[in-house]
Amino acid sequence: MSTPARKRLMRDFKRLQQDPPAGISGAPQDNNIMLWNAVIFGSYIKYGSISYSGFFSGWDCSPDDTPWDGGTFKLTLQFTEDYPNKPPTVRFISRMFHPNIYADGSICLDILQNQWSPIYDVAAILTSIQSLLCDPNPNSPANSEAARMFSENKREYNRRVREIVEQSWTAD
Amino acid sequence: MQNQDGAVADREKESAVSIPISEVDDWANFADDDIMQQQSAIHAEEAKKIPFVGDKEPLSMLAAEYESGSPILLEKIKVLDQQYAAIRRTRGDGNCFFRSFMFSYLEHILESQDRAEVDRIKGNVEECRKTLQSLGHTDFTFEDFFSLFLEQLECVLQGNEDSISQDELILRSRDQSISDYGEWFGWLVVMFFRFVTSGEIRKRSEFFEPFILGLTNATVEQFCKSSVEPMGEESDHVHITALSDALGVPIRVVYLDRSSCDIGGVSVNHHDFLPTSGDKSNAKGGSTVPVKPFITLLYRPGHYDILYPK
Numbered sequence: 001m002s003t004p005a006r007k008r009l010m011r012d013f014k015r016l017q018q019d020p021p022a023g024i025s026g027a028p029q030d031n032n033i034m035l036w037n038a039v040i041f042g043s044y045i046k047y048g049s050i051s052y053s054g055f056f057s058g059w060d061c062s063p064d065d066t067p068w069d070g071g072t073f074k075l076t077l078q079f080t081e082d083y084p085n086k087p088p089t090v091r092f093i094s095r096m097f098h099p100n101i102y103a104d105g106s107i108c109l110d111i112l113q114n115q116w117s118p119i120y121d122v123a124a125i126l127t128s129i130q131s132l133l134c135d136p137n138p139n140s141p142a143n144s145e146a147a148r149m150f151s152e153n154k155r156e157y158n159r160r161v162r163e164i165v166e167q168s169w170t171a172d
Numbered sequence: 173m174q175n176q177d178g179a180v181a182d183r184e185k186e187s188a189v190s191i192p193i194s195e196v197d198d199w200a201n202f203a204d205d206d207i208m209q210q211q212s213a214i215h216a217e218e219a220k221k222i223p224f225v226g227d228k229e230p231l232s233m234l235a236a237e238y239e240s241g242s243p244i245l246l247e248k249i250k251v252l253d254q255q256y257a258a259i260r261r262t263r264g265d266g267n268c269f270f271r272s273f274m275f276s277y278l279e280h281i282l283e284s285q286d287r288a289e290v291d292r293i294k295g296n297v298e299e300c301r302k303t304l305q306s307l308g309h310t311d312f313t314f315e316d317f318f319s320l321f322l323e324q325l326e327c328v329l330q331g332n333e334d335s336i337s338q339d340e341l342i343l344r345s346r347d348q349s350i351s352d353y354g355e356w357f358g359w360l361v362v363m364f365f366r367f368v369t370s371g372e373i374r375k376r377s378e379f380f381e382p383f384i385l386g387l388t389n390a391t392v393e394q395f396c397k398s399s400v401e402p403m404g405e406e407s408d409h410v411h412i413t414a415l416s417d418a419l420g421v422p423i424r425v426v427y428l429d430r431s432s433c434d435i436g437g438v439s440v441n442h443h444d445f446l447p448t449s450g451d452k453s454n455a456k457g458g459s460t461v462p463v464k465p466f467i468t469l470l471y472r473p474g475h476y477d478i479l480y481p482k
Binding site (some may be wrong): 011115121 | 211264279309310312313314316317334360366367370397400401402
């Protein structure tokens, strides 16, 4: 049956196919438009180059590679019939090391929680998560070890992130 | 590795469902989901007390609330009683300004059958649509909300197949199941106003920036993202100015607070938000159109209700 949520998700999918943001891919699983797989590619993550809501400020801000470079991070997005009035549940399947990502892969990001608005589509959600990877929010740590390292020992933090990147190549 | 992660996920899910708040002794395990669940439980509790839009009540009902309270407020309510016939309460769920505006506007059209006004606001709604597009929003993220509002405008005009009565308007504004959009009508139309307000603020960010800085010390982008676009975020003068300008609808806000009064008599302050026609400055010289607001809201710190002049 075609409900408003499903109709909207079809449009989300069409947009993501026609106009995919750099470094992001996503699609519903076969036979289930309510459950999506997505991938965020670390090579496209640049410091401060993406604004949160999916409006691009350009890719030319910084040429510096981040420790996330080369990673392919898999996520799932679980939608309900309340979408887009309620956010999807988004979770990393790939193992992550990041101040705002819990051990179970769930993400501490304002727009996925109390600051959700139907103004975000799947592309905007994924670009927000993409920008969160190299711009963590140290005020709401989900992983306190990662948060502490991020502020106190950047070198060790980067090393741990690169470990995650390497794991992302082999894990399936 | 994968299995381990899965196990953690399941355990967290269980705890979120079953553990009462008082028994959470390890706050490290009290994750965002739990907090959100608790918040929505509180909202649901509140929701039972006052409908989205209440019945018209005489101002004496308002006075009764303050019987043992501040004498200044009681004096001010007496003054209000001379000018206003009734109050209609709205639910204090953070959306009260937008919901009061919605109901008050649609009720005004229903009573006045002012087709010229409907045509005018449709033009503004079209402008708002273009604004959102030019800001880079994807059409399908907002178009349903726009259609819904435009449909309601048609409904309150009489003589159409789907015309509705005032009773129906009240029912519709209260109802939590009427729409087939997967959510409540009252919710969706509020969302329309939030989109319009956010678009106007972003479009004229230079104008709004100093006022936003005064309120929250946030950038325009942050403000729209955190205080305008999400449901349940309360409105302030920035929201009211932006909505009034975007839709070209003047709004009067009457303030019922404890602020001191002129010597010799109690008076009640009000402020008229008059839309500027700044964007059409070539045609109209960017001046304020001198119109009397047909929407009057009563502001008590933190909340807006609807007032009806005598």
